[in-house]
Amino acid sequence: MTLEGLGLSVPWFDYLPDLWAGLLTTLKFTISGFVGSIVLGLVVALMRVSRVALIRAVASIYTEIFKNLPLITEIYIIYFGLASIGIRFGIFAAATLSFALFYGAYVSEVFRGGLQGVPPGQREASLALGMTPRSVTRHIIVPQALRLALPGAGTMMVDLLKGTALLVTIGGAELMTQGAIITSTTFRALEVYLVIGLIYFSLCYPLSRGVVRLERRLDSGAPLTPSRRRHLKLVDEAMRRRVPRTGDVPA
Amino acid sequence: MTRRGVSLPDPAASARDRATRTAELAVQVDGLCKSFGTNVVLDGVDLHVTEGQVVSILGRSGSGKSTLLRCINLLEIPDGGRVQVGRHRAFDNGHALRGNDLVKLRQAVGMVFQSFHLFPHLTAIENVALPLMQLRGRDVSKAIAESLELLDRVGLAEKSKQAPHQLSGGQQQRVAIARALAVNPKVLLFDEPTSALDPESTVDVLNVMRNISSDGMTMIVVTHELSFATEVSNRIVMIDEGKVIEDGSPTSVSRSTNPRTASFFKFFDRGPRLRRDDDQP
Ligand SMILES: Nc1ncnc2c1ncn2[C@@H]1O[C@H](COP(=O)(O)OP(=O)(O)OP(=O)(O)O)[C@@H](O)[C@H]1O
Ligand SMILES: [Mg+2]
Numbered sequence: 001m002t003l004e005g006l007g008l009s010v011p012w013f014d015y016l017p018d019l020w021a022g023l024l025t026t027l028k029f030t031i032s033g034f035v036g037s038i039v040l041g042l043v044v045a046l047m048r049v050s051r052v053a054l055i056r057a058v059a060s061i062y063t064e065i066f067k068n069l070p071l072i073t074e075i076y077i078i079y080f081g082l083a084s085i086g087i088r089f090g091i092f093a094a095a096t097l098s099f100a101l102f103y104g105a106y107v108s109e110v111f112r113g114g115l116q117g118v119p120p121g122q123r124e125a126s127l128a129l130g131m132t133p134r135s136v137t138r139h140i141i142v143p144q145a146l147r148l149a150l151p152g153a154g155t156m157m158v159d160l161l162k163g164t165a166l167l168v169t170i171g172g173a174e175l176m177t178q179g180a181i182i183t184s185t186t187f188r189a190l191e192v193y194l195v196i197g198l199i200y201f202s203l204c205y206p207l208s209r210g211v212v213r214l215e216r217r218l219d220s221g222a223p224l225t226p227s228r229r230r231h232l233k234l235v236d237e238a239m240r241r242r243v244p245r246t247g248d249v250p251a
Numbered sequence: 252m253t254r255r256g257v258s259l260p261d262p263a264a265s266a267r268d269r270a271t272r273t274a275e276l277a278v279q280v281d282g283l284c285k286s287f288g289t290n291v292v293l294d295g296v297d298l299h300v301t302e303g304q305v306v307s308i309l310g311r312s313g314s315g316k317s318t319l320l321r322c323i324n325l326l327e328i329p330d331g332g333r334v335q336v337g338r339h340r341a342f343d344n345g346h347a348l349r350g351n352d353l354v355k356l357r358q359a360v361g362m363v364f365q366s367f368h369l370f371p372h373l374t375a376i377e378n379v380a381l382p383l384m385q386l387r388g389r390d391v392s393k394a395i396a397e398s399l400e401l402l403d404r405v406g407l408a409e410k411s412k413q414a415p416h417q418l419s420g421g422q423q424q425r426v427a428i429a430r431a432l433a434v435n436p437k438v439l440l441f442d443e444p445t446s447a448l449d450p451e452s453t454v455d456v457l458n459v460m461r462n463i464s465s466d467g468m469t470m471i472v473v474t475h476e477l478s479f480a481t482e483v484s485n486r487i488v489m490i491d492e493g494k495v496i497e498d499g500s501p502t503s504v505s506r507s508t509n510p511r512t513a514s515f516f517k518f519f520d521r522g523p524r525l526r527r528d529d530d531q532p
Contacts, residue, residue, distance in 0.1 A: 006506050125368035125427075128324055129382050129434055130358030139381065143372050221374045221414030228377070232394050237409055242399060242408065 001010040010186045014197070015178075019045050022178035023199065027173060033099025034157055040100050041107025048112050054156070059108070066105035074098050079170050095167055103160050114145035127208035154211030158204045175199060187247055213244070268322040275436050277302045277469040278333075283332035285318055294493030295332070298471075305470045305502075307480035309515065310490035316473040319490065320440045321469070324360040325353060336360055337437050360492070361431035367423040367442040375426045376402060382433045397528045399473060401429040405459045420529035421452020425459050432463070439463070441472040457483070461500060478514070481505060489515065 011023040012019075018055070047059035085163040089097065118141050165176035179196035181190050224231040262306075270303050280457040284291075292315040300306050308316050319329040323334055325341055334341040339356040341348055348356050370378050379398035383389040389397065402408045405425035415423055424444055431439060441460070457476060463485045464470055466514040474480060480485060481501040488505065489497035489512055497504045497512050505516055 119368075121364065121366060121368040122370065124326060125362075125364060126370075128326060128360075128362040128429070129358055130354050130356075130386055131382070132354055135385055140370055144269055144370075147372055156490060196458065218372075219414070220417070221412065231391055231395065232374070232412065233376075233381070235399075236394050237407070238392075238399050239411060242403075 006190060010182065010188050010191050010195075014021055015182055018178045018182070019175070019199070022173065022175040023203075025172065026176075027175040027224055028092075029058075029095050029099065029167065029172065030157070030161045032096040033103060033160050033164070036100025037107050037156070038153070044104060045106035045111035045115060046106065049115055063105045063108055065102050065111070071098065071100070071102045071163055072169065074102055075166060075170065077082055077185070091167070091170060094170070095164070095172060096236035099160060100162065103156055103163075106156055107149075107153060110156065111145060111149045112176050113152070114147070114149035114191030115141065117148045120146045148216055150218070151211065154208065154214075157211075158208050161204055161207065161238070162200060253431065272372070275302045276300070277337060278303070279333070279335040280319075280323065281333040283319070283322055283334065284330045285315070285322055285327060286330055287456050291452055293322070293329075296493070296495055298488060298495065298498075300469060300471060302386070302469050303467045305464045305468075305472065306486045306488055307484040308471060308488050308490060309480060311515070314490045315493050316490055319441050320347055320362070320442050320473060322469065323440060324357050324362055324440075324508055326362075337457045348433075351494075358434050359437045361434060361439040362438035363427055363431055363439065363441045363444050365423070365446050367415070367420070367427045367447075369414060369423050369430070371415050374414055375407065375418065375422075378415070378426055379429045379433050382430060386434055398429070398433065401432055402426070404432070404462070405429045406455070420448045420453055421455045423455040424448065424456045426451070428456070428463070438469045438471065441470065441474070443473050445474065445476055 002078065011056055025167045034126050044059045044062060047055045048063070050056050050059075056105045075094065075098045078089060078098050079091070084087065123136055127133070133138070164172070167174050168176040170178055171177055175196055179192050186192065218224060223232055256272065276299055277300065277304065278300040280296060283293050283296040284322070284352075285293040287530075296315075296319060310316050310318065318327055323327045323336065323341065323342050326336075326346050327525075329342050330440075331345070333343050335343070336356060336359055339348065339352070339359055341356050347353075369375075370381070373381065376398045380389075380391075380394040383394035383397055384391065399408055399411060402411055404427055407422055407425055407429070408423060415426070417436060418426065424447075444460070444512065445456050445458075448456060454477070457479050460472070460479070462466070464483055470480065472484060486499050487497065487499065487504040488495055491511055496509060497507055507513065
């Protein structure tokens with residue numbers, strides 16, 4: 001069957017390499033932005049629960065500024081604005097920085113919510129065991145806060161992936177830019193952008209479903225880190241070696 | 252413990268023997284005072300607990316029982332008086348232990364809470380293994396082997412890989428007890444360990460506590476379970492309005508002529524029984 005037979009008039013096969021390159025670029029921006037925003041967001045969230053008032057203030061000023069600026073404005077300031085005073089970023093650096101700053105503010109809120117969502121009894125019980133405050137934060141509070149933050153972080157990642165489309169305004173060479181280029185030569189805006197939309201959807205939908213599935217698995221005690229996976233494997237071995245006691249309560 | 256096919260000597264009696272043999276003090280509380288704002292909660296509480304003793308703390312809601320326990324491991328900082336656990340001077344002369352000394356004190360004092368507070372992001376066995384690795388320097392495989400033994404002791408080895416929310420309340424509390432034991436404490440504090448449980452789970456938890464006490468553990472138990480107070484513990488302390496109003500053997504306290512004590516006992520006389528085999532068919 002030909003493309004025309006499907007009612008399509010754009011020679012999509014010719015554009016496959018461009019679309020593929022656009023897709024990879026979109027993913028590249030998504031990943032760099034995601035890593036940047038997670039790192040920044042975690043640091044800022046921890047700063048916001050710091051005991052030092054100045055650190056808290058710096059963190060909350062940052063969060064408030066970037067929560068209340070449109071992403072596109074921020075991209076323009078960093079890419080065009082700073083360039084006009086001699087600070088030049090390449091597209092990749094400008095995009096990563098914009099996404100990290102913008103979504104970092106968002107992640108810090110999500111993660112702070114996670115930190116505050118861990119019941120106080122958890123800290124109390126671990127302190128009562130004789131754990132040091134530092135170890136309590138690292139082994140008890142942060143892992144639970146990350147879990148609580150997972151749905152929010154997942155939504156954020158999908159939002160970020162979609163947000164990379166804004167890079168069309170600075171010629172980011174990602175999917176949306178490829179769409180604009182194809183449209184400019186074929187003049188088939190509806191068909192082109194429907195196809196581009198379909199590609200975005202097929203990236204985002206599995207991603208959001210994946211987050212939901214991950215949440216469910218974690219809820220049932222599944223390990224997230226390699227070290228926990230190894231521990232649980234050792235538990236299996238230990239349980240196999242174990243001689244059942246006569247007085248055992250049946251499982 | 253007939254349920255688990257293990258028969259044990261009367262733990263109360265053996266604990267009493269131990270207590271008289273070695274009169275070492277495990278916990279020493281003298282003139283303990285604690286207020287929250289203008290609310291005077293503890294007003295000069297004295298409590299000396301010898302090694303191996305099992306003390307039940309009774310008292311009305313709000314009488315300061317939890318606060319007393321929490322002052323022993325310094326989850327709450329007292330206002331005055333003295334608290335000593337073994338050789339750890341927890342609170343003395345207005346000075347409370349801090350830093351590494353505080354950590355060491357807390358490792359010597361285990362605590363079991365009414366609402367369990369298991370770590371929900373870890374399986375049952377990891378809840379027990381964590382303190383073994385973090386606090387007692389066990390490597391992973393050793394920690395897991397020991398945790399499995401501890402879970403076995405509370406009858407839950409088969410549930411090792413369950414997440415806390417997949418366990419019943421009584422099972423969670425038994426895991427919490429195993430977790431507290433993992434630190435190898437000298438004293439165990441229980442703050443209403445069965446108050447959130449149905450009668451059946453209560454029996455399971457109380458049986459585990461009875462076993463631990465018969466192994467010689469020093470225990471201070473805030474409870475509303477008269478059956479435990481009278482059958483397992485060898486001493487009852489009643490607290491009212493921030494003061495100790497009764498302190499003696501279960502028999503003597505339950506026969507007390509103090510009207511406040513008497514009314515308390517009358518009120519709590521119908522609780523679930525400790526032994527299920529005594530139950531009506
Ligand atoms: N952190 C706190 N801040 C302020 N007041 C407190 C605090 N903890 C306890 N209190 C008050 O101290 C009093 C004694 O509380 P505590 O929890 O020790 O009582 P309790 O005997 O354990 O009661 P219950 O049987 O209900 O558990 C209560 O009036 C309570 O409101
Ligand atoms: Mg209480």
